[in-house]
Amino acid sequence: MDSTRWSRVQEIFLQAIELSEAERDAFVRSACGDDAELAGEVRAMLAADRRQTSLLDRGLLSLAYEMVGTFNDSISSREFGPYRLIKVLGEGGMGVVWLAERSDAGNRVAIKFLPHAALPKQYGTSEFPACAFYAGASNV
Amino acid sequence: MQDDPHPRHSTGRSDGIPPSLQRRQLDEVFSQVYEELRRLAGAVRRNDPGANVSSTTLVHEAWLKLKDSPHLADTSVPHFKAIAARAMRQVLVDAARRRVAQKRGGKDDAIQITLDESIGLASSSDAELIELDRAIDKLALMNSRQAQVVECRFFGGLNVVEAATLLSVSESVIERDWRAAKAWLASALRPAAGS
Numbered sequence: 106m107d108s109t110r111w112s113r114v115q116e117i118f119l120q121a122i123e124l125s126e127a128e129r130d131a132f133v134r135s136a137c138g139d140d141a142e143l144a145g146e147v148r149a150m151l152a153a154d155r156r157q158t159s160l161l162d163r164g165l166l167s168l169a170y171e172m173v174g175t176f177n178d179s180i181s182s183r184e185f186g187p188y189r190l191i192k193v194l195g196e197g198g199m200g201v202v203w204l205a206e207r208s209d210a211g212n213r214v215a216i217k218f219l220p221h222a223a224l225p226k227q228y229g230t231s232e233f234p235a236c237a238f239y240a241g242a243s244n245v
Numbered sequence: 246m247q248d249d250p251h252p253r254h255s256t257g258r259s260d261g262i263p264p265s266l267q268r269r270q271l272d273e274v275f276s277q278v279y280e281e282l283r284r285l286a287g288a289v290r291r292n293d294p295g296a297n298v299s300s301t302t303l304v305h306e307a308w309l310k311l312k313d314s315p316h317l318a319d320t321s322v323p324h325f326k327a328i329a330a331r332a333m334r335q336v337l338v339d340a341a342r343r344r345v346a347q348k349r350g351g352k353d354d355a356i357q358i359t360l361d362e363s364i365g366l367a368s369s370s371d372a373e374l375i376e377l378d379r380a381i382d383k384l385a386l387m388n389s390r391q392a393q394v395v396e397c398r399f400f401g402g403l404n405v406v407e408a409a410t411l412l413s414v415s416e417s418v419i420e421r422d423w424r425a426a427k428a429w430l431a432s433a434l435r436p437a438a439g440s
Contacts, residue, residue, distance in 0.1 A: 106387055107387070108386075108387050108388060111387040111388060111429075112388075114429075115425040115429070118425055118428065119421055119424070119425060122424070146432075149432035150425070150428035150429055150431075150432050151428070152432065153427075153428045153429075153431035153432040153435070154424065154427075154428040154431075156431070158431075159373075159377075159427070159430065159431035159434055159435075160370060160373050160374060160377050160434070161377070161395070161399055161427050161430060161431060162427075162431075165303075165333070165399060165400060165402065166302070166303070168337060168370060168374065169286040169303065169333075169336075169337060170286075171370055172286070172336075172337045172340040172341055172344070172370075172371075172374070173283065173286045173287045173336065173337070173340045
């Protein structure tokens with residue numbers, strides 16, 4: 106999109122957001138005339154503005170945490186329930202996988218700790234890191 | 246549109262950064278700020294993101310750490326923040342690129358697959374961040390000030406007043422720029438949705 110076109114798109118967008126939801130569509134239609142592409146651009150922006158779910162609506166810190174933050178520091182003790190954490194098996198964008206051993210039974214599992222940033226909001230305040238168990242880790 | 250080979254490592258786009266600083270000095274400042282922010286971002290702890298701490302904190306901590314450095318003797322706080330915003334963007338995009346490269350190459354053993362695909366969570370934000378970075382570059386061609394507003398506010402944590410001062414426009418201009426730019430970027434990241 107060139108800057109002239111962009112000026113036009115945002116001019117209509119900025120006028121539309123001053124209106125109530127109910128009035129917007131008719132306004133966009135009349136402002137864009139038969140330029141369907143223009144109307145499409147404006148409508149996509151209005152939808153995004155309503156959704157507020159892009160990266161830009163997320164806190165930078167949670168993004169920083171997800172990209173470069175330290176997952177391991179969340180595990181303050183090397184104990185997790187009945188499991189003793191032995192070593193990190195793998196680390197990636199979606200969390201850290203630890204090799205762990207059940208202290209009483211002695212069987213080994215892989216436990217994956219998820220970064221909070223990857224979790225739905227309602228789990229984000231949990232005291233404990235979310236985790237998933239993988240029982241098939243005895244051969245690791 | 247095309248892959249960009251880290252142009253922001255150089256200081257080619259010097260908007261918002263005082264011309265009094267010589268280019269080489271600016272490069273040194275940038276890399277110093279980059280390293281510091283990368284270190285700080287790397288130390289973000291699990292509970293911080295939920296604590297509603299803003300990016301201002303990272304930039305502020307970087308300032309406290311670096312303000313007495315000789316390279317930064319001529320740099321005011323707003324200009325430092327402008328530099329830091331760009332450095333922060335670069336730190337995160339570089340990290341995202343590394344992570345994507347890591348996923349594609351070499352280490353695709355069982356563990357790696359587990360990390361990426363287990364228990365039905367959406368994939369991480371790497372790709373979206375890289376897309377966002379490119380979309381901001383496209384926005385810069387359409388309206389360079391709006392790209393700066395996004396960079397300052399999102400990556401640098403500048404508030405409306407600070408951004409207005411830095412870019413020498415009114416606060417209402419910053420607010421309009423931000424809202425329109427954010428909506429366009431978000432729609433550009435999800436082209437199929439919402440229309």
